[in-house]
Amino acid sequence: MAQHVETLVIGAGPAGLTTAYALAKAGREVTVLEMDPTYVGGISRTVDYKGFKFDIGGHRFFSKSQEIVDLWNEILPDDFIDRPRLSRIYYREKFYAYPLKAFEALANLGVWTAAKCMASFGWAKVRPIDKPATFHEWVRNQFGETLFSIFFKTYTEKVWGMSCDEISADWASQRIKGLDLGAAIIDGVKRSLGVRAKSSGQGAPKTPIERFRYPRKGPGMMWEACADKILALGGDVRMGRKVDGLHYDKLAKIWTVSVTCADGETEIYTADDVVSSAPIRELMQAVSPTPISVFHAGELMYRDFITVVLIGPSRKVLLDNWIYIHDPSLKVGRVQNFRSWSPEMIPDDVSTCLGLEYFCFEGDGLWTTSDADLVAQAKREIGKIGLMDPADVHDACVVRQHKAYPVYDDAYAEHIKMIRLDLKMHFPGLHLVGRNGMHKYNNQDHAMMTGLLTAENIIAGEIVHDVWAVSEDAEYGVSGAREVPRGERAVLRKVAA
Template sequence: MEQREPTIRPFTITTAKDAPIIVIGGGPAGLTAAYELIKQQYKPIVLEKNNKVGGIARTENYRGYHFDMGGHRFFTKSVRVQQFWQEVLGDDFLRRPRLSRIFYKNKYFHYPLKPLNALVGLGPIEGIRIIGSYVRWHLFPYKEEETFEQWVTNRFGKRLFETFFKSYTEKVWGIPCSELKAEWAAQRIKDLSLKTAITAMFLKPQETIKTLIEEFDYPRRGPGMLWTAVQDCINAQGGQVQLNSNVVGIQREGQQITGVTVEQNGRTHTLIGSNFISSMPVTQLLKWLDPPPPTHVLQAANQLNYRDFLTVCLIVKKPELFPDNWIYIHDPSVQVGRIQNYKNWSADMVPDPNTTSLGLEYFCNEGDAIWNMPDEELVMLAKQEIAKIGLAQPDDVVDGAVFRVEKSYPVYDADYEDSLETIKHYLASLENLQTIGRNGLHRYNNQDHAMLTGMLAVRNLLLGEQNDLWRVNAEQEYHEELVLNQPLDKETVTHVVDDILDGAFPKLDPLALGMSLGIVAGMSLLLATLFMVATGGDIAGQTLTLLAQFYPGYTVTAVGSLIGLGYGFLTGFALGWGYAFLRNAVTALYLVSLHRSAQQSAMRQFFEYI
């Protein structure tokens, strides 16, 4: 049955008479909040410090070329967010195929992995090592998952972690994987494992694997096209989106925010507001408070860190360079982390079809050597690195520009969790302030999650709801549906309990385990046979010949090695499938016993209570 939107209750201004609702920040979260307020006949003021809206999701323009800061795919499970996008842009959204690859050791690997491509790139021996490592770490995992390295290793194995995760992740975050908190990985790679990746190579998944989405929507001229349209709508309906308006102070009386000091064109003035929704970095918000918060809160704010990046945008006099939307650069010999090919996102991003525009992303910290490097030197560095990778020659580049994006990634380091808890506790005491978005919550949210926090903040404000904005995208599950304050029925509770039990006693996939062991066994017998053929080992060769008693047609020859590959695969598959089946059966019996015990315990407590 279709859910109806609840009736909006009258809203009473809590400070100065007729004072507006002030939204700090004109990124996806702030603009979404303002748009929702406009739809309910309120006229908010949005304060954006840059000269254009969109925040991290803005689109820069240089000589008619459009550059997306980071590459923003538009996909979501939230019906409300999808409706928002279509409501604003409609036919200006394009359906785009996703193609992204990994550049590693001067070779390209498809992502998601494709078996032939990975086998040719890594070689059969390395492939066996990766699968063997996967099996080893599933049998003997880390007992605790405090770090990114431990989290990924437990799911993919150490070998695959070192091959396809370690170098790029440390390039992005600037700290060792052993210092990056596991919570970031849990958010960014939900429900993906080597098992699902291998299965996706051969079979069409019954349901979409989020990290492996193959298609997405995209505005014709980048994400900034959407947010500029939202800006126009807010202004047309009586709200205000004020650009070049930097908040440099926040006034407080007790537990109420009363106003903000805004710097515009070298001058400052104070805006009085009734309620405040902020997507500015929460660390800066706390430092601007006047009077300031307690010392321990400011100390916690100082413990939170951010990672920045800049994009070197190159215009190349080539109609086509490579087919990918973007490429992950895992090669440690170059500093670039990722390369966007904007023409493959949308042809409208490039005004001249005989040219191509690239965005080379360099992850850095504000004030470090890369961040402070002059634009001319950065363009020269980018030209040299695309030549080293083999994408184009320096002489092919006709022009370039640099765009810096500060505080792009909230860092999940060792001090992050305790510091954020202190900040959350303090902010909860401020009665008319809500923080939203990636930087307002210091959480590495996707664009749609940021939008959801803006929507939920407005519902809290206008409907008196108690939606916890900090939990959007904080759970292990992919909480993106906008289903709020609904009563829980028995079926829902049972489903939640079953999910918890599934997490505690994960089911082994017989097909995936069978395939894994089958590949290992088959490749092992293939290589052993070929080794004997090449070296002429009589004793070992005679031993292998005995396998013919069990495997008709097998011989220690080149042809026999292929037959052995098949027999080894079938044997390994049978053992893996059988083990998974028996293990699942035993676990199922145990869970039935556990359910029965829990029911008896609950019944005893019930009778004791009455």
């Protein structure tokens, strides 16, 4: 028999849990269904392997939205630690501080290459490509061809699995904005001279953040605490439940949702509102009557992600949080050093736990490589970089993350536009939130803000916030901040849905 809930939330990641927490605090009935049998947190979970804890990637807690920072503090008042950020780039057997230090980069690159960098930078400024269309052209205009080929090309192509000539310039301008070479060089010279660089804040470049906040046991700690709070407020979080069918009865305005449980059983729920943080491509294929935009949803692309964790004794102290691997001869894209994120991620005082990150497409050669072969490859590569002796690795594990990155190809924006129109016209009560839920390549803060606004829409009983207007920095509203006190703003700010 079907169980009825006012609001059903698909996914116990940051977006789904934030929505449910806001609804539960307002006294609303809410149930979260999560397909993972064990972990809440989604991509922001913390995996536990024999007491070794690690993230999918590494999750810095940084937001320009005070409301999100306040919410983090409310959920996890006593467990944040303040961490220094140390990251480097590995390129052709040399390490470069990141952000770059001018003299070190000069010494590593050699006078000839350094001169080439400056000359090609000057040339790009004198002769910019008119209306840059691709990532390559945009970065070349900003930094010059030589810096593009050393510090952008290989890593970007590893992450996205496509040529920089196929990635749109919009993406580059969104992700690298605020990082101009003049400022980077002045900053680099200051660093080289030991003058402390200006820390980032409002209006500062987005990339070079020197310190960040982190829950002492990883980001999963935040989402476990949030799930506990939802339960304490009378909401429900049910694990091991994959939503695989959503039928909308237009006359009754009721959703019927079918779920496959981890034990193979089926459950049926009915709901007035459904909030989905599931990937749009899968969601739309599960909706009936078949949405007219289902073709558009089917065209959305994702990039997948493998972490190979290597555990062994420390030979030398490694302070980096992570190292970008720009070297084209290695498949690994980035190496995480989990002890530097928080000492509590490691269960003893002697082990080093490194996460080698590989970017791939589900089903491709890397994705389908056996765990044993992935571990062997990771050991070879870490030996080549010189961070660990392969013979010292005494334990390892592999974690595959589906759909880690929604891909922004040339057509994605048009597909999303069509899906939004279709949902607005034919499926009211189905609310999209979060990263894959909205196909937005953004951080936790953005996912959470879309969850908060969606909860307010549900409480108001109408669309009073346009969740698509939340910026990548999780800002919303005319001034970028939310001007109206909580509770009141839901009714005061009406926006076009």
